Amino acid sequence: MGYLKKLLLFLAIYPLLLFAESEISKPEFVIEDKTLLINLAANIDLPVGVIDAVDNGIELKFAYRFEIYADKWYKPLAIAKLKKEYCLSYNRITDEYKLRDPITYQAHYFKELRTVKAYLSRLTEFPLLLSSQLPKNAHIKLRFELSAKNLPAFVKVERLFRKKWQVNSPWYDWLIEVN
Numbered sequence: 001m002g003y004l005k006k007l008l009l010f011l012a013i014y015p016l017l018l019f020a021e022s023e024i025s026k027p028e029f030v031i032e033d034k035t036l037l038i039n040l041a042a043n044i045d046l047p048v049g050v051i052d053a054v055d056n057g058i059e060l061k062f063a064y065r066f067e068i069y070a071d072k073w074y075k076p077l078a079i080a081k082l083k084k085e086y087c088l089s090y091n092r093i094t095d096e097y098k099l100r101d102p103i104t105y106q107a108h109y110f111k112e113l114r115t116v117k118a119y120l121s122r123l124t125e126f127p128l129l130l131s132s133q134l135p136k137n138a139h140i141k142l143r144f145e146l147s148a149k150n151l152p153a154f155v156k157v158e159r160l161f162r163k164k165w166q167v168n169s170p171w172y173d174w175l176i177e178v179n
Contacts (some may be wrong), residue, residue, distance in 0.1 A: 022042060022043060022044045022045055022144045022168070022169035023042065023043045023169060024040060024041075024042045024043075024142060024143070024144060024169060024172050025040070025041050025042070025043075026174060027039060027040035027140070027142070027174065028040070028179060029176050029177060029178045029179065030125070030178065030179055031131045031178050032125070034130055034131050034132065035127050035128075035129070035130060035131065036127070036128045036129055036130070036131050036134055036176070036178070037125045037126060037127055037128065038066075038123065038125075038126050038128055038140075039123065039124050039125060039126075040064075040122075040123045040142070041121060041122055042120075042121040042122075042123075042144055042169070043121060044117050044120050044121045044144060046117070046146075049154060050146065051113065054088055054089070054090050054097070054113070055090055056090075057089070057090060057092070058089075059087055059088065059089040060087070060088045060089075060146060060147070061085060061086070061087050061088075061102075061146070061147040061149070062085070062086045062087075062088060062120060062144070062145070062146050062147075063083050063084060063085040063086070063144075063145055063146075063147070064083070064084045064123060064126075064142060064143070064144055064145075065081075065082075065083050065142060065143050065145060066080070066081070066082040066083070066084075066128060066140060066141070066142050067080075067081050067140070067141040067142070068080045068081075068082075068128060068129065068134075068138055068139070068140050068176070069138070069139055069140075069141070070135040070137055070138055070139075071137045071138075071139055076139070079129070079133065079134075079135070079138065080128065080129050080133075082128060084123065084126055085101070085102050085103070086099055086100065086101060086102075086120060087099070087100045087101075087102055088100075088116065094109075095111070096109045096110065096111060097109070097110045097111075097112075097113060097116045098110075099116055099119060099120070128140075131178075134176065137175075138175075138176045139173055139174065139175055139176065140173070140174055140176050141171050141172065141173045142171070142172055142174075143168060143169045143170065143171050143172065144168065144169040145168040145169070146168065
């Protein structure tokens, strides 16, 4: 009987070990050279299965998604949709994590996963749009997400059966206030 209780306890706690909750704190907006820039900090948490996938050589794609819209009385008006993407891979020969920007092909190398997460959790002076395109009552919705396309099968199965299990952060919505 004790074995059954331990098994039930493990099955109840196991999804919590895989649960990844990423949070984004309120961003700061700056206008520089007639361009709206965003600075943000996030708390990125990855499930055990995703970390195992990276350590076993699967390249994963992470992204910050931005949606800028003007608040209208009848329907929000979409102004821009942007994505800042990163590709994360691990090289067993050099024992390094490689974080690559797929647009610029700029790569950063890290010895530990926690330093990769620290780098991913900061976005500094990322250009969003020209300040002339920004209406007075503009809002921004943003989230941090992981593309599920390259995830291993056991993580995809876990996502199917656990609806609460999300790698993506929730959508955050803020009024754009320029400093």
